[in-house]
Amino acid sequence: MSDLSTKDISYEVVHYHTELPFKILNIHKKDLYPNKDLSAVSDVLDHWHNELEIVYSYSNDGIYYTDGIAHPMKEGLFIIVNSQSIHKVISNRITPYDKLPSTLTTVLQISDSFLRNYIPNFDELYFIPAFIPNDNRLAEIMMDLGQYADGKPLNKYENMRLLGLVHELLYYICKDNLSLKDTELPEKSRKNSDILRKIISYTEENYAGAINEMSVAKAFGYSASYFSRFFRSNMGITYKEFLTRMRVNAAKDSLAQTHKSVLEIAMDCGFSDSRGLINMFNKYEGITPLQYRKNIPG
Template identity: 75%
Template sequence: MPESTTQDISYEVVHYHTEMPFNILNVHKRDLYRNGNLSTASDVLDHWHNELEIVYSYSNDGIYYTDGVPHHMEADQFIIVNSRSIHKVISNRTTPYDDMPETLTTVLQISDSFLRSFIPNFEDLYFLPVFKTSEERPAQIMKDLARYADGKALNKYENMRLIGLVHELLYYICRDDLTLKDMEMPKKDRKNADILRKIISYTEDNYRLDINEMSAAQHFGYSASYFSRFFRSNMGITYKEFLTRMRINSAKDALTGSSKSVLEIAMDCGFSDARGLINMFNKYEGITPLKYRKKYTTT
């Protein structure tokens, strides 16, 4: 894997748009190329997250890197990004804009805890990055899932249909694409990933409470300085920033899904007061909580 500084690698806190334990996103060419100009192509820089990511490509352009290994995108191809794998995407800069499909990829991000709940020995397994199959059904499932992308509101009972589609897709991928993790990952990397998973799980369970880097370090029996260095070197961000991002994502859901006041939401999400939420929301989202509510709440 090419050398990277920790500043080049960021941890992504995935925001789930619905009550489902997964996200469905469509990446459109208009999102990557301003005014249809190839010179303005946007790349997705090195990052990682706890979710399994399944990418389905509609074009033959672009390069997907997983843990430093390049995979050239092909039409009707799947790229699998394992939980905690570092990945990035280099956009196409050669194919004329008008020759590209409107949607370049559909991305499915699945909760790590959801996978571990029904895949035996999940922590010992590893998905191969390029999933190849001669069967048409997996591609059909991804195209079907694409219709529900970007937090589209679900009609009655559609949540059951979505869960079924994701389970069916995972059946094909698990059947044909799983291998043992110790054949793919060094022992040290596996150990660090397991520690990070525990820290992330602890934070997910307790971010609404009055926790911070010091209390998290004490919970795991580490000194504050060691915990700080370990977390930043493996995550690319500080624990404080990670905790804040998680609280902001929770506040987003409350802003669009309830009529609670900003103060009530701030207290529910672990902020000490409304001003703390407003300041952090402005910093990370570039908008105030009330403006966010007005912009994204559907009536």
């Protein structure tokens, strides 16, 4: 999850705002729901990165998925996204805008190389992905870190303070929520995650072409029926839906960043015609592509 753009990516490169080995983000409702329109939210679809990601929720809105497991968001919940875990965020589009807190989550992404300096067997370990801590100190730390989000300039010596807070947070999380990967993730699950990462990468590279579930199954040496069962059981959605959502999100980027016609965007994003894009855009976004473009600020 980088700066919550709408682009689906297989591997995410996290850009750090400062020289510190971590990045702090606040996810605000005003950015997630343009014009207070719940239908226009930008879901963050399946992606992965090497960083450890720690998410603190202020809201009951949405579902966070890690390695195919759904974690309904609730106030005070911590989500831990392990290094290289496939994850996504889906809004529930139900909670009225006025009932949502101004900040939905604070997100901390920590460099894996930094963690290896303190946890030598880091690659053998697995952080429990969802919990509400008994100690209020963890929530206090995340809210404190949230004050330094999004590359806010730091005053003299604040680097040391932030490093101290991150070290303290990691102490609590490692102490109570760390297990051996072999215990929490059997070999079969790890292999499935590796295969899924390859499928996501392949889809991102080829979604603009004439690919479908059958052709991707063939590319990976699977029968269509096995591939269909494997993908749905591990990702929670069909491959067809995953591919369509990726194409719709790519269309959203093009609508926002170019002056291309709906037909041109449809062809660029793998749809056979403009009607196909309009129908799927309406299904997942609740509006037409042109309405979406019209509502883009600026």
